[in-house]
Amino acid sequence: MKNDPVDVLIIGAGASGAAIAWSLADTKMHILCLDQGGWMNPAEYPSTGRDWEAKFYGEWSSSPNVRKRPEDYPINDDNSPIKVVNFNAVGGSTVMYTAHWPRLHPSDFKVKTLDGVADDWPIDYDALTPFFEENDRMMGVSGLSGDPLSPLSHPPMPQQPLGLSGPLIGKAMNELGWHWWPSDTTVATTDYEGRARCINLGHCTPACAQGAKASTDITYWPHAIRAGVELKTHCRVREILTNEQGMASGVVYYDKDGVEQFQPAEVVIIACNGVGTPRLLLNSVSGRFPNGLANSSGLVGKNLMFHPYAQVYGYVKEPTDSNRAPPTCLWSKEFYDTDLSRGFVRGYGIQFGRGAGPVFEAVASEQKGILPWGKDHHRVFRKLNGHRLAMSAICEDLPEEHNRVTLDPVLKDSHGIPAPKIDYTISANSRKMMDHGLARGREILEAAGATDICINDPIPWGGWHLLGTARMGTDPARSVVNEWGRSHDVKNLFIVDGSIFVTSGGVNPTSTIQALALYIADQMKQRLANLFD
């Protein structure tokens, strides 16, 4: 079936798709967004029921391979020690995310210049500054301005309380003389633009029933829709088609009834994340683009960067916040910058964790072998439960072409579309960085008085940051999109999600992903008259 043409077609209604849809709305162009997922109903989120923790192991798992909602597509990640996690709905993975909200640092945009590795970005931090600020207002960020080791931000809401866990971590870091600071988070600490403030349900991941956590279904989308953007749900895009001029002509998708449709468009914007985007481009083969769309560089799907998480946790005598608070509240940038005496280049941010709920604690501790079966179970459980403190080193992965997303030759989604396959190994540099983080984590937890120290090396289901698989650059032979997100090969095709990252930095990426999407929207608006030149 053929639909009326639209000016702009956005594929993906997650973090970046929502931001660019809202920003482009003031052009008054006809903008349509398609997402394979639907609108979520917060009344059905896990924290509304007594079985809230159990749901995380099944229908609310962060892994699409476990969750298996009809909206999900399978991912073959057998050949990766880090498994991909995501969410497919209006809001995308922000429905699931933990709301930790650092930005890339200025130095992250020039790693070649500063450290002689990987590549510099074609843009710098300053180009993104106004968009970071705009995005923080739109998402609603809480935090404390003035961190001496982080880029200056102006969160519109005050930081989260330290709670019980925060002071334990703060004191330990002070004893070691190391930097720490309350994290910027997208958790509303006051009522904010129709969103109710956080009431410490402690279940931001998988989803916030209170609406205090900024997922884009409750932040950008209501504004974008009011401004005239059209959003069609349960529409899974199979491929992007091109015309004789080598321009994108539209997309083929399956609608909510499984009927194949063609949607013509003047401009196509992909926002399907660092795995979904290369999958779509590689599935869009034609005589003109036999290796996949926008892939003359051969780099589509390559240079996948995850941020391996090296996690250390332990148990203190004092009670911690466990599940009675948002899981993250503090960060540290003590080991963020390159110091070659550590044996590796680049660095990592630290994200501290406040604790866990009783079921999670029991299941994880039994698996680690610290919670026994039998008579002693009860005594040990009472020592562990409600006493956990955690830290994770978010290690900067450097781009390496052998870490990649390809199409699985066998695995397909429910519409018969080839599924993505991940091949990924932790590099020698990341490995050394993780070891450093694990050693420092142990020191921090010991300074806090923790015992029974355990590690996750890496967090196996920690593939939440999906970056680098359609990188930005000025050289068409070494990048997929240019410095304002337009494909080098197809002049009306744009990419705005995490796949355009050149390097990954050592922090959670979503603030930067959205700032980039707003920046690209702004660049497009400035060039509307000659967008395809």
Place this chain on the structure above:
Amino acid sequence: MSDSKQLTAVQRADLRTVAAMIVPESLEYKVPGADDAVIQADMLATLGRDTALVAQALDHLAQLAGKPLAELDEAGRDAVALEFRKRGGAAAATLVRVVLQCYYRDDRVLRSLGLELRAPFPKGHVLPDGDWSLLDPVRARGGTLRGASR
């Protein structure tokens, strides 16, 4: 194996036995074991998508024991448990998780842990603000941002 597969009577009996091996009743903490009838009923009613793997784990246990688990003496059961946990893979992990997730939402167990008997939403929790003077040393140390233009 399909998700809708029900456990057989033998599997249910072994589930009860293994649940008590994982979490036995405790008079000291005044809590039931995970073989308690209410907790067992919760497990069976909510097995859902875990049914196939749990059945597989129970079959593995039965194979290791060679007879109903309950008929083994304590040493025999301990040996089976050790082997099961070491080699049982995803199925064993699923069975243990199912036992623990139902046990640690039982009213009597939560009460004994001093936890409230409710879903987190809508009441939520209250957090102390904490002592923000802890940040003074961090402020005093200061720092610079590498590569920043201003």
